[in-house]
Amino acid sequence: MDQQVKKKATIYDLSVLSGSSPSTVSAVLNGTWRKRRIKESTAQAILGLAERHQYTTNLQARGLRRSRSGLVGLMLPVHDNRYFSSMAQTFEGHVRSRGQCPVVVSASRDPEEERRTAETLISYSIDQLFIVGATDPDGVHEVCESAGLRHINIDLPGAKAHSVISDNYEGARMLTEAIIRHFGNDDPLRPDELFLFGGRNDHASRERIAAFHATKKALLGDDPDDGVQSSGYSPDITLRAFEAFCQRHGKLPRALFINSSINMEGLLRFMAGRPAEMFSELVVGCYDYDPFGSFLPFPVLMVRQNVEAMIAKAFQLIDEPPTAPQTFLIAPELIQPRSALKGPLDTLKDIA
């Protein structure tokens, strides 16, 4: 029964208790004591005291002095999405294995919020910032740059810092081809039976749309002008796009290329309340992998972006001495329908 809200022990407390100076205590506790030629026995004594008094370093004080914090930031567009949440999961593993503290925040795809968020993190002297799927990566770059903060873009590239992104063109090419081939030669797909939903004016969408277009043209001979229905990264807008489409055409197309799992949720909303039969012939390709999405009642081909490789590459790059900004492509993988892949959670141990 110690006193309830006992103030945390500081190096000064330990200094008094041990009879050493605060600087000695500090050196012992942060591991630099050999360099400072502190006697082994002194060190042991202080370590013992620290243990007994449950000393923990005040990291704000250390951070202030060293002007870095041991925090490493990950800025996501949103949390609530398997693609981004698996990034967070993977990121955490990397950061922890380096003995630092991960900090994950989201910025809602709002350029203003992205910059504000970066600024806030900088005010806490974070050591590095991983910028995922930013709407305005170069805006965030400015903020980081002027604070001398190491940073890197992931998922969506910027012009002013290194970027690690998935090979969206190749992924979309594979996906489009797989959708088309799925129909075989008996009843082949016609150009006006395959539409792309989702997407926005960002690099990933542009690449995917370009590959979609080119692949359709190459394999089906044509791609009508209205083959792409932009609907941002919003389930509701995507829902409305499907409704509008049905209004115009009387039915859904036979095949869909869906730009992201978020747009895929728009399709779910469209399905809700409509008879399952309406979708029994549908074939869907979805850029992004979601285990549940892979088992829907119609064939869903998915593209799994290689999150582990992207994060690993990003960590490698962020430590290297700076060079001219470059974009690195990571190959994604085509996933067949009804696939339940392992994810970052599988590395955690669990008990039954």
Add this chain to the structure above:
Amino acid sequence: MDQQVKKKATIYDLSVLSGSSPSTVSAVLNGTWRKRRIKESTAQAILGLAERHQYTTNLQARGLRRSRSGLVGLMLPVHDNRYFSSMAQTFEGHVRSRGQCPVVVSASRDPEEERRTAETLISYSIDQLFIVGATDPDGVHEVCESAGLRHINIDLPGAKAHSVISDNYEGARMLTEAIIRHFGNDDPLRPDELFLFGGRNDHASRERIAAFHATKKALLGDDPDDGVQSSGYSPDITLRAFEAFCQRHGKLPRALFINSSINMEGLLRFMAGRPAEMFSELVVGCYDYDPFGSFLPFPVLMVRQNVEAMIAKAFQLIDEPPTAPQTFLIAPELIQPRSALKGPLDTLKDIA
């Protein structure tokens, strides 16, 4: 073209530039200047300077002085799961609207890691900690308590701090009943045709299992002893549980109660590679809601825990003066198959 890595401006820089003292600058910049009877014109001058020199407060310094940081922590078991990631999303909204900075980290359901993580966050002087689904809430409590940190349990209750959890008994009761009723009277379910998979020795699992048991008994007259197959919170262990079950019984039961979406992923793994027909008669109830999970090729009844209400209640409690630890139940909701509900992302604006 300022110098590349210009040091950030401090109140001392502005103090020199403005001819005022650092304390005056500080007061102006943190908004306490009226209380300190600083002249309006002085304040304006300093604010102008701050603007021009892109001053931003060093939050580590402020945090050191005030011994709090403006950071609010959320400790999750894992990120990569829609239940927890929607918590993170909702949490962020609340924290930001209070002008603080959210920090989301995961602790892998490992009691040791949970305590370490809490300790790290405390070392950064976070202001509050929301502990979600902790394996050892009371262990984390000790750590927080002895640092005088306000904290609250969510999803899994602790004995030593307030807890906000979903009403697992009632949720599981509704779910079990809905599964049973789903079969109607033509070909009613028999007691040995409904099994529970997943779960562990935590409060939520125990409640759900109890309700499952009681409801089965009440509606079907009996519940055989092996009606519950614990498999922790791991897709792979759950997969193996399904395989073992099939080994023993030659087939899956007609109906499944699945303890969480993580265990549900175990079912997906079991489905992968097996013929779809094997599951055409299956009826599943899943505790947790996942939009994609709701549209699987067989009926999936789901229980959506009311994340928004839980987080809101938690924020309310954490600000109240402390009283004896209490557990608050939040009613979950039974979700019919093929439902695509709105989530926290729907509050974000998006452009097409």
Add this chain to the structure above:
DNA sequence: TGTGGTTGCACAATCGATGGTGCACCAACT
């Protein structure tokens, strides 16, 4: 005994902001 090299540590400045206290100055009033 004097010189030189090590050992082992203490001293003190510093990181940037905060907030209690004190004080000069001026106006108004007795």
Add this chain to the structure above:
DNA sequence: AGTTGGTGCACCATCGATTGTGCAACCACA
């Protein structure tokens, strides 16, 4: 003239750690 009561701000200690520097004490050796 002396007292009272604002105004408007400056001074300075403080939060807890880090780190460059200085210096006694001791040993060895000539």
